[in-house]
Amino acid sequence: MERLAFAPDRIRNAQAIGYRDEDAKLIIEGLLVTAGADGQPHAAPMGPVVNAELTEWTLRPFASSTTFKLLRARPVAVFHVVDDVLPVVQAALGIEVDLRFEQGTDGDWILADCCHWFKLEVTDWNVSTQRKEARARVTERGVKRPFWGWNRAKHAVLEATILATRLHLADRHAIADDLATLKQAVEKTAGDREWAAWNLVQEFIDRSA
Ligand SMILES: Cc1cc2nc3c(=O)[nH]c(=O)nc-3n(C[C@H](O)[C@H](O)[C@H](O)COP(=O)(O)O)c2cc1C
Numbered sequence: 001m002e003r004l005a006f007a008p009d010r011i012r013n014a015q016a017i018g019y020r021d022e023d024a025k026l027i028i029e030g031l032l033v034t035a036g037a038d039g040q041p042h043a044a045p046m047g048p049v050v051n052a053e054l055t056e057w058t059l060r061p062f063a064s065s066t067t068f069k070l071l072r073a074r075p076v077a078v079f080h081v082v083d084d085v086l087p088v089v090q091a092a093l094g095i096e097v098d099l100r101f102e103q104g105t106d107g108d109w110i111l112a113d114c115c116h117w118f119k120l121e122v123t124d125w126n127v128s129t130q131r132k133e134a135r136a137r138v139t140e141r142g143v144k145r146p147f148w149g150w151n152r153a154k155h156a157v158l159e160a161t162i163l164a165t166r167l168h169l170a171d172r173h174a175i176a177d178d179l180a181t182l183k184q185a186v187e188k189t190a191g192d193r194e195w196a197a198w199n200l201v202q203e204f205i206d207r208s209a
Helices: 006-016 066-073 085-092 152-165 172-189 192-207
Strands: 030-035 041-046 056-059 076-081 101-103 109-111 116-126 133-143
Touching: 030 066, 030 085, 030 109, 041 066, 041 085, 056 116, 066 076, 076 109, 085 152, 085 192, 152 172, 152 192, 172 192
Parallel strands: none
Antiparallel strands: 030 041, 030 076, 056 133, 076 116, 101 109, 116 133
């Protein structure tokens, strides 16, 4: 944890200026893999709230999500830090996902191609809100390969995917403007995977117009 030594100061500073502990936390985005009643893996992009050390986790699946139902039935999941946006888009938009899984311990699934992974066990639920909250502890973690690196197209695709999953909440003109801005980053920095992912998002949004 040497490299994260800034984090306690940051959290203390946040508290000193009146933020609550919760505000000093942040969201990590990646693929959460649960297992169905048939034992098969189910992947969905999720953004849990974490502390900087990645030791405290709160998953926030919507009540309508398959992930919520699967987690209620079996309160264990593996969260993956990934750097390929294509399967993230596919899973978010309900398109067949191009992922390989390896069997973990106790019927869990780990993505064959990920950077690092965290096996999480839900310790308690708050189901009183629309977005359900599951506090979880890390029971196992591993590193598979180094993170490829930052790339603005990957981030732009993620933002566009979030827009696509919230079409019912937003104004169509605002979405078109946001997409045009995001596309500039794609045009400047995307590789084949990012373009393929971008095109899926664009088609999804066009189809639901
Ligand atoms: C980067 C990113 C983060 C997301 N985070 C969440 C989240 O924290 N909770 C949630 O319910 N949906 C989140 N979503 C949307 C879900 O991935 C999407 O609704 C998905 O279809 C849910 O899949 P499921 O119903 O198969 O579980 C996120 C999507 C993206 C692209």
